[in-house]
Amino acid sequence: MAGDTSNSKEEAVPAGMQALKERALAFAQGVAEQSGLQMTARLSHEEPDGVTIAFEGAEARYMVGRNGQILDALAYLASLVVNRRGGPRLRVIFDADGYRAHREQTLRNLAKELSEQVLATGQEAVLDPLSPLERRIVHQALLEIPGVRTYSEGEDPERYVIISPAA
């Protein structure tokens, strides 16, 4: 019996998360249906406490906005809708028309270029404000580059990354 109890406890958290994930996907599918845009929503990536939901279709690109701002705004609304009752919290990321992968490559290239510039000049490089998700991409891209370090300054949504020569 003791074994059964601990088992059901271990499963209790993922089970709650599963319900949140289903709610997030249902919300996204509702948005796709009601938007009047030719697109569908599907789960494209899953982690224990997070999901990425992708909009796909001929008109999914309208969901991106400048620098992904529509995707980020929708993720904020989804987190309010999905996590309403407190308890475990699900992180929701939206993607559309392959935007995230393309953007990640752009940010990695930018980070590499700027790190070379920082190494050459010894001067810090300051990036434009980025979302937490995108700041993480920059930090991680430069983790293994010797001679530079990265840190962030400012407050969201204006928080930005600085690439600086390693002390």
Added chain:
Amino acid sequence: MKQLIEYLVKALVDEPDQVQISEVPGDEATTYEVRVAPDDLGKVIGKQGRIANALRTVAKAAAMKDKKKVYVEIVA
């Protein structure tokens, strides 16, 4: 557009039956007036208008396709 705003607002509030969206056409832009139960106002406005701004941003997605301007106003 109206359906999308209505869907998002109803998902956010405690009393979806009290949600009313009216469409006010204009020359340059269409305004969508959002009315909710008094206790739900905070749920569609948010601190410093953050939720209302997110609603406006998402509404832009559908508007961009039609190349039309939309305004979303929360009416108390």
